[in-house]
Amino acid sequence: MKKIRVLIAKPGLDGHDRGALVIAQALRDHGMEVIYTGLRQSPVQIVQAAIQEDVDVIGLSSLSGAHKTLFPKVIEVLKERDAEDIPVVGGGVIPAEDIPFLLDKGVSKIFTSGSSTEALAVYIKQLIDPDSDQAEAPNKVSHIGIAVDTIEKALPFYTDTLGLELEGVESVESEGVKVAFLKIGDSRFELLEPTNDQSSIKKFIDKKGEGIHHIALDVNDVDKRIETLKTRGIPLINQESKPGAHNSQIAFIHPKAAHGVLFELCQQQEGSDS
Ligand code: ZN
Numbered sequence: 714m715k716k717i718r719v720l721i722a723k724p725g726l727d728g729h730d731r732g733a734l735v736i737a738q739a740l741r742d743h744g745m746e747v748i749y750t751g752l753r754q755s756p757v758q759i760v761q762a763a764i765q766e767d768v769d770v771i772g773l774s775s776l777s778g779a780h781k782t783l784f785p786k787v788i789e790v791l792k793e794r795d796a797e798d799i800p801v802v803g804g805g806v807i808p809a810e811d812i813p814f815l816l817d818k819g820v821s822k823i824f825t826s827g828s829s830t831e832a833l834a835v836y837i838k839q840l841i842d843p844d845s846d847q848a849e850a851p852n853k854v855s856h857i858g859i860a861v862d863t864i865e866k867a868l869p870f871y872t873d874t875l876g877l878e879l880e881g882v883e884s885v886e887s888e889g890v891k892v893a894f895l896k897i898g899d900s901r902f903e904l905l906e907p908t909n910d911q912s913s914i915k916k917f918i919d920k921k922g923e924g925i926h927h928i929a930l931d932v933n934d935v936d937k938r939i940e941t942l943k944t945r946g947i948p949l950i951n952q953e954s955k956p957g958a959h960n961s962q963i964a965f966i967h968p969k970a971a972h973g974v975l976f977e978l979c980q981q982q983e984g985s986d987s
Contacts, residue, residue, distance in 0.1 A: 717841050720768040722750040722759040724787065727777035732805065736772065739830035740837070756786040764796050769841050772833075773820075775805040785818035800840055804828065831945045851930035855961075855979040856894075856901040860914050860926040864893045864906045867923070871895050871902060885958050890914050892958045903929075903958070927965070929977035935962050938978055942966065954980070 721737050723730055730752055737747040748766045750759060763771050771791075773784055784803050791797045803815060804824040812823045821840060824833050861867035864882065871877050872895070880894040880901070889912030893904040905926060907915035917926055932938050935954045942949060948967035957963035957979060966976045 717745045717770070717837060718748070718766065718768040719745050719770050719772055719837065720748045720750065720759070720763045720766060721772045721774065722754050722762070722787075723752055723774050724754055724756055724759060724783040725775055725777045725779040726753060727775070727779075728752060729776060732776065733774045736774065736804070736830055736833065740772075740834055743834040743838070745834070745837070756783060756790045759787055760790040760794055760796065763791075763799055764794060768799065770837055771799055771801045772837075773801060773803045773805075775803070775807065778806070780805065780807050781811055781814065784815055784820055788819040802833070802837065802840075804833065829945070835941070835945060849933065851932050851978070853931045854900045855929040855931040855977075855981075856903045857925060858903045858905050858927040858929060858977070859924065860917050861904045861906055861923050862918065864891060864904050867904050867906075868893060871904070877902070883958050884908065887956070888912065888914075894959070927975040927977050929963070929979040932978045932980055935964055935978050935980035939964055954978075 719740055721733050721740075723733050733749065737749045740747050748762065748768065750762050754762075759771065759773075771787065773780075773787060775783065780803060784801065788797070788801055791799060791801070797819075800821040801819070802822050802824070803820045806826055807815070807823055809825065815823055822836055859867075868879065872879055877895040877897055880896050882891060882893045884891050889907055889909040891906045891908050893906075895902040895904070905914045907918065909915070914926065939949065939952070939954060947970045950965035950967050951963075954962040954964045957977075960982045962980045962982065964978050966978065968975045
C-alpha cells in the first residue's frame with residue numbers, strides 16, 4: 714500500500730519545534746512519510762507545500778496561542794486553491810474551550826498536549842483509510858452500572874421516584890451479581906447487587922459504598938476495539954472479551970486509563986433484545 718504522506722507545519726511565530734519534530738518522528742515510526750516545513754510558516758506557504766508535496770493530510774502545531782486565527786486561515790487558503798479535500802489536523806497547546814470553534818472552522822480533529830502521538834497516528838490512518846483495521850468510536854452509552862446493597866431496597870427510587878420501568882432481572886453467576894435493568898431512552902440503568910463475597914461489586918461497596926460503578930459504551934466489535942486499545946498501550950482489566958448480561962460480550966478498561974472512571978465496552982449480540 715502507498716505510504717501516507719503527512720505535512721507537519723508550524724504556523725505563526727513561536728520559535729520551538731521540538732514538539733513538531735517528536736510528532737514527525739512518531740508518524741515516521743508508524744510508516745508514514747513526513748514532510749516538515751520548519752518554523753514560522755504562513756498559511757499560504759503551508760498550503761503551497763501541501764499541494765506541491767501531494768500530501769494526504771496536514772498536521773498543524775501551535776504553541777503560541779495563534780491557532781484560532783492561523784488554523785482557520787490554512788483551511789481558507791486550501792479552499793481557495795481547490796484543495797479542501799486535504800484534511801487538517803491540529804495540535805499543540807490548545808485550550809479545550811477553543812476546540813469546538815476550530816472543528817466548526819473545518820479542522821478534522823484537535824489533539825491537545827495530553828494526547829499521545831500514538832492516538833494521532835491511529836487517527837490519521839483511520840482518516841485516510843476508513844477501512845483500516847481500527848475500531849470506530851462508540852456510538853452511545855449502553856448503560857450505567859450502579860452498585861446497590863440490594864435491588865429490592867434500591868428499586869423504589871428508580872420505579873417510583875423517577876417512574877422508570879423495570880425491564881427484567883437477571884443473575885450473572887460468573888460475576889456474582891444480580892442485575893436489574895431499567896430502560897431510559899436508548900440506554901439503561903443497571904442495578905448491580907452482589908450475590909457472593911467474591912463479587913467485585915461486593916468489594917466495591919465495601920470500599921466505597923453504594924453508587925455509580927461503571928459506564929458501559931456500546932461498541933460494534935468489542936474484540937477489535939480491545940486490539941486497538943492494546944496497540945495504543947491502554948491498560949485493560951480484561952485482555953479478552955467475556956459474556957455479560959443480556960447476552961452481550963463485554964470488557965473493562967482500567968480506570969487509571971480514564972481518570973478514575975471504570976468504562977465497560979459492550980457489544981450486543983445478534984438476536985439480543987436491544
Ligand atoms: Zn455493565
